[in-house]
Amino acid sequence: MRFTKNHQKRRENYFIGLLKRRGSDKLIFFCVFLLCLFGVIMIGDASIGMAIKFGSSYPINGMLKQMAALFLGGIGMIVLTLKKNLHLNEKIYYFLIGLAYILMIACLHWTVNGTHAWIKIFGFSIQPVEFFKIVMIAYIAFIDGKYITTSKKRASRLYHNNYTSEAAKEAHNKIMWDEIGKPALVVLIGTGICIVIQKDLGSALILVAMALCTFVSAPNKWFKRYKHYLKLGFLGLMVLTIFFVSTKAYRILSPHQAARFASWLEPTNSKYIFGSSYQVVNGLVGYTNGGLIGRGFNNSVMKYGYIPEAQNDYISAIITEEFGLIGILIIILLYGVIIFRLLKYAFKVKDGQSKMTLVGIASYFFLHLFVNLGGVSGLIPMTGVPLLLVSAGGTSTIMALFGIGMAQNIIIAYNKEQLKEAAAKDVR
Numbered sequence: 001m002r003f004t005k006n007h008q009k010r011r012e013n014y015f016i017g018l019l020k021r022r023g024s025d026k027l028i029f030f031c032v033f034l035l036c037l038f039g040v041i042m043i044g045d046a047s048i049g050m051a052i053k054f055g056s057s058y059p060i061n062g063m064l065k066q067m068a069a070l071f072l073g074g075i076g077m078i079v080l081t082l083k084k085n086l087h088l089n090e091k092i093y094y095f096l097i098g099l100a101y102i103l104m105i106a107c108l109h110w111t112v113n114g115t116h117a118w119i120k121i122f123g124f125s126i127q128p129v130e131f132f133k134i135v136m137i138a139y140i141a142f143i144d145g146k147y148i149t150t151s152k153k154r155a156s157r158l159y160h161n162n163y164t165s166e167a168a169k170e171a172h173n174k175i176m177w178d179e180i181g182k183p184a185l186v187v188l189i190g191t192g193i194c195i196v197i198q199k200d201l202g203s204a205l206i207l208v209a210m211a212l213c214t215f216v217s218a219p220n221k222w223f224k225r226y227k228h229y230l231k232l233g234f235l236g237l238m239v240l241t242i243f244f245v246s247t248k249a250y251r252i253l254s255p256h257q258a259a260r261f262a263s264w265l266e267p268t269n270s271k272y273i274f275g276s277s278y279q280v281v282n283g284l285v286g287y288t289n290g291g292l293i294g295r296g297f298n299n300s301v302m303k304y305g306y307i308p309e310a311q312n313d314y315i316s317a318i319i320t321e322e323f324g325l326i327g328i329l330i331i332i333l334l335y336g337v338i339i340f341r342l343l344k345y346a347f348k349v350k351d352g353q354s355k356m357t358l359v360g361i362a363s364y365f366f367l368h369l370f371v372n373l374g375g376v377s378g379l380i381p382m383t384g385v386p387l388l389l390v391s392a393g394g395t396s397t398i399m400a401l402f403g404i405g406m407a408q409n410i411i412i413a414y415n416k417e418q419l420k421e422a423a424a425k426d427v428r
Helices: 002-021 026-054 058-082 090-109 128-145 152-158 166-197 201-216 221-246 255-265 278-290 315-348 352-377 394-427
Strands: 119-121 124-126
Touching (some): 026 058, 026 315, 058 394, 090 119, 090 128, 090 166, 124 394, 128 166, 128 201, 128 352, 128 394, 201 221, 278 352, 352 394
């Protein structure tokens, strides 16, 4: 009997030791670290061409700003990773959303490349929409993910068309407002601010796409019919987009937005080649210059004035020129690993809120990767979206690391729960 108790004690200690050692996804952290390190190096490299215009200290200053963003984002990532409970009160979410709205509207005071998407203060640029993206993901997951565990029976009773009383209808309408109305309103207001006030159509489209990806991952079966409506709406949007482009109806947009569509369709047209399509064409030249293995580190030609501010949205063109197709594929692979691991855990976790949060963060990384590379390569119109963790951009870098911290917190909770279950089975 004593041997059995000692044996059980040793087994319990063994699993406790595993719990201490295991938790976060180390591969995600490793890929994030490589992207961050490579990003700092490439920001300095891509900025060299602008040193003639802004001074010899310009590349170093760019690297220092990125390192400061990584430091702040890293602290936030660690705090979010180790925090015991990430579930916030609904009022706190509304406070954060309201704060994001105010900051996004405040951007009206500054104009950068025809848009009002940045707050410039003390030599730093802040892009509030990046903050809103992460808050939006967390809010939608909180609203539409919690009912899968807290109100399943109530939902199954009220979400059918066989109403027996006015009270049931009222309850149903309330849940409809809570789960569909509120999140949709939050997204629509944020999108409206991006389009009307900030003149930033690209960020608006990404907001909608991220919101849809997060909502579609909601595990509650009652959302099935609404997901069907979204599919029909997506097909309708595709048809409308084709009509919009083919008839050149994009001319109704603001001048700088219309110019992006025109330069995308006819980049080599003499009307645009020295204007709106100047960076597009030179970005394509950068891609072709790289070939398979590239010209070598620091040997880019296009960063010397051909691609202004090459360390920002067009940094992938410099990467491809210096490291070739193989180099950019390695970068894509690192992003792919992060996205794949996030989605892998999203399929495993049982909690609806955690599942939706992971899918939302995965969509955040995927959409930025797709829109950035697609825009620089000419696959889609360029919308000024950064390559997360690699492009120069303090706000996007900080919020991307915050998103990783949120995801790792969920992954740790899942892995610990799995080990506890395994320990309990072994003890029995």
